[in-house]
Amino acid sequence: MLEIENLSKAYGPVQALSGVSFSAERGRVTALLGENGAGKSTLVKVLSGLISPSSGEVNLDGSPVDLSSPERALGSGIAVVQQEISVLSNLTVAENFLLAHSSRLLNRRRAADWCKPYLERLGLGRIPANAPVSDLTIGERQLVEIARMLAQDAEVLVLDEPTAALADHDIELVHEAVRRLASENKIILYITHRLNELEEICDDVVVLRNGQLADRFETQDASINRVVHAMIGRELEELYPPRVEYSGQRPEPIVRLEGVTTDDLVQPLSISVCPGEVVATCGQLGSGLVEPLRAISGISETRSGKVYFGSANGKARSVIDGVAYCSEDRQHDGFFNNRPVWESLSAPALAATGIWGFVSPQRMRKSVDGIAERMTILPAYRDRQVSALSGGNAQKVSIGKWLSNDPKVLLLEEPTRGVDIGARAEIYALLRSLAEEGMAVLFASSDLDEVLGFGERVLIFHGNRMVHEAPTGELSRDTLATWITHGGLESR
Structure with a gap:
């Protein structure tokens, strides 16, 4: 087994890990849970050899593991598959394998023969080793990443949110691979924010909170309340705030x-969103679920039809027409990653907070403090670089920056991807309060539980067209899954 004993890591006065001890057995999948900032990332960096612990040790099958460098950690049998997929799409599958084995000569035929058994072990035997990675689905690329770690004789696989960016079909591919690896007596540490994955593939659960071990139990003894209490240190009264019941007619669509x-839409689309409404678009990746948001914001050019904003006719423009858009890639365009939080929060309102064309830092900070309070971003975080924040706080910055412009429509792609359950509850509560104040909220999500729990109405996409529209209260999870995977054919 893998034994972690009294592991600690300090950054000056900040104790990122404090005396963490637990074990993970061969042939079992051990879930590693915790809020963003709980210490999971630090633990992963220690296990991968990127950082050295302040104290403690790690043993594999009773022998100490050398974690002094990534090469030595991997040589000791520990491989880490990071959340961000690192296989290169401009190379073939075999060439990506060779990147992890720089000592091998570039012989494409031999490389293809060499990596084929590892692909077969993960259910990818149908994929030619000389196929370009760009031809693979996101889930298949994730499996290639895992397979090339297996090719380095890894006995311990640390999977950091391997399904965070995947659609249901690709998630099942990863789950099947994880089960297969466990059956081969590998040790699997599985980091996830998707609590439904505990029951689906995990045998044991380890929960970190504030850098310490908060709880450890078998999945069969788990309950959502126990998991959430261990993660956040308190009971979570509700994840999804109550929906607002309307007795009369809604106002005119905004x-x-x-x-x-x-x-990316093969069929004409006609939809509307009213002030105070929370509407979800749902589907698999590439199904067209994001196209309504991108057409409204003007990111996707409309080839035919009309976009009406209020009484206006034509393309909506985000800042001018009161439309705020948050893409799914917050790292790329959600904020200034290496600048202080307050600069990102104030960026859309520079004109409003300036004087005669000059920026006024005092007025900027005053406006930012009000937004940060509403977004529950603590004062201590507002001068930090966004890159130093947890995923939940970073997403709050990505959303909160638009509040300075008092938008009428808020568009969000995957609003809680990679966000822990405590921060998710805060984001849902904020979005619900914005809707109650009259804002229209339209979000795209491939998370079925999020769609059914938070949305009031859902627009379902399959094959780059909308196939169904219904109040979420009229849909079950199974029915929704059938619509998005088969276009609803099995439910007719």
Whole structure:
């Protein structure tokens, strides 16, 4: 087994890990849970040899593991598959394998023969080793990442949120691979924010909180309340805030799409969103679920049809027309990663907070403090670089920056991807309060539980067209899954 004993890591006065001890057995999948900032990332960096612990040790099958460098950690049998997929899409599968074995000569035929058994072990035997990675689905790329770690004789696989960015079909591919590896007597540490994965593939659960071991139990003894209490140190009264019941008619739509097509929509789309409404678009990755948001914001060019914003006719423009858009890639365009939080929060309102064309730092900070309070971003975090924040706080910055412009429509792609359960509850509560104040909220999500729990109405996409629309209260999880995977054919 893998034994972690009294592991600690300090950064000056900050104790990222404090006396963490637990074990993970061969042939079992051990879930590693915790809020963003709980110490999971630090533990992963220690196990991968990227950082050295302040104290403690790690043993594999009774022998100490050399974690002094990534090469020695891997040589000791510990491989880490990071959340961000690192296989290179411009190379073939075999060439990506060779990147992890720089000592091998580049012989494509031999490389293909060499990596084929590892691909077969993860259910990828149908994929030619000389196939470009760009031809693979995101889930298949994730499996290639895991397979090339197996090729380095790894006995311990640390999987850091391997399904965070995957659709249901690709998630099942990863789950099947994880089960297969456990059956081969590997040691699996599985980091996830998807609590439904505990029951689906995990045998044991380890929970970290504030850098310490908060709880450890078998999955069969787990309950959502126990897991959440261990993660956040308190009972979570509700994850999804109650929906608002309307007795009369809703106000006129604030945004309408009539017969709209884009390069990624194969069928004209007509939808509307009213002030105070929370509407979800749902589907698998590449199904067209994000196209309504991108057509409204003007990111996707409309090939036909009309976008009506209020009484206006034409393309909506984010800042001018009161439309705020948050893409799914917050690291790329959600904020200034290496600048202080307050700069990102104030960026959309520079004109409003300036004087005669000059920026006023005092007025900027005053406006930012009000937004940060509403987003529950603590004062101590507001001068930090966004890159130093947890995933939940970073997402709050990505959303909160638009509040300075008092938008009428808020568009969000995957609003809680990679966000822990405590921060998710805070984000849902904030978005619900914005809707109650009259803002229209339209979000795209591939998380079925999020769609059913938070949305009031859902627009379902399959094959780059909308196939169904219904109040979420009329849909079960199974029915929704059937619509998004088969276009609803099995439910008719």
